[in-house]
Amino acid sequence: MAGNAGHASEESAMPVTYRCAIASCHRRSVASCFECERFCCERHLSAVSLVTATSSIRVHVCPTCLYRYRADPEIQPLLTNVATRFLVD
Ligand SMILES: [Zn+2]
Ligand SMILES: [Zn+2]
Numbered sequence: 421m422a423g424n425a426g427h428a429s430e431e432s433a434m435p436v437t438y439r440c441a442i443a444s445c446h447r448r449s450v451a452s453c454f455e456c457e458r459f460c461c462e463r464h465l466s467a468v469s470l471v472t473a474t475s476s477i478r479v480h481v482c483p484t485c486l487y488r489y490r491a492d493p494e495i496q497p498l499l500t501n502v503a504t505r506f507l508v509d
Contacts, residue, residue, distance in 0.1 A: 437449075438459035439459070440459065440460050440461035440463075440464055441453075441458035441459055441460050441464075441482060442460060442461075442464050442482075442483070445460075445461060445463070445464060447461030447462070447463060447464075448461060449461050450462045450465065451465060451480050452480075453465065453480065453481050453482040453485055454479035454480055454481050454485070455481055455482070455485035455488070456482065456484070456485055458482055460480075460482045460483075464482060464483055465480040465481065465482060466480065466481055466482075466483070466486045466502055467479070467480055467502070468480075468481055468486065468489065468499055468502045469499070469500045469502075470495075470498045470499065470500075471498050471500050472498070476500065486502070
């Protein structure tokens with residue numbers, strides 16, 4: 421009965437479930453912040469569109485980074501659209 425010790429299956433359909441990085445929030449995270457890579461739930465991530473010279477990209481950021489984006493005079497003009505909900509497509 422000692423043959424299988426330490427031979428755990430590595431099968432898992434989902435990656436490890438992270439809690440939202442916001443301390444007061446206990447929701448399950450859905451993605452990580454584009455800037456700081458903290459995992460946040462759909463409530464706390466905002467989908468923002470950043471316009472670059474050639475195209476626009478949509479990223480998800482946590483409240484802290486969204487605040488920084490909005491306060492940053494260089495990033496501010498690049499923010500064309502801020503959705504308060506997490507959007508998946
Ligand atoms: Zn962040
Ligand atoms: Zn949250």
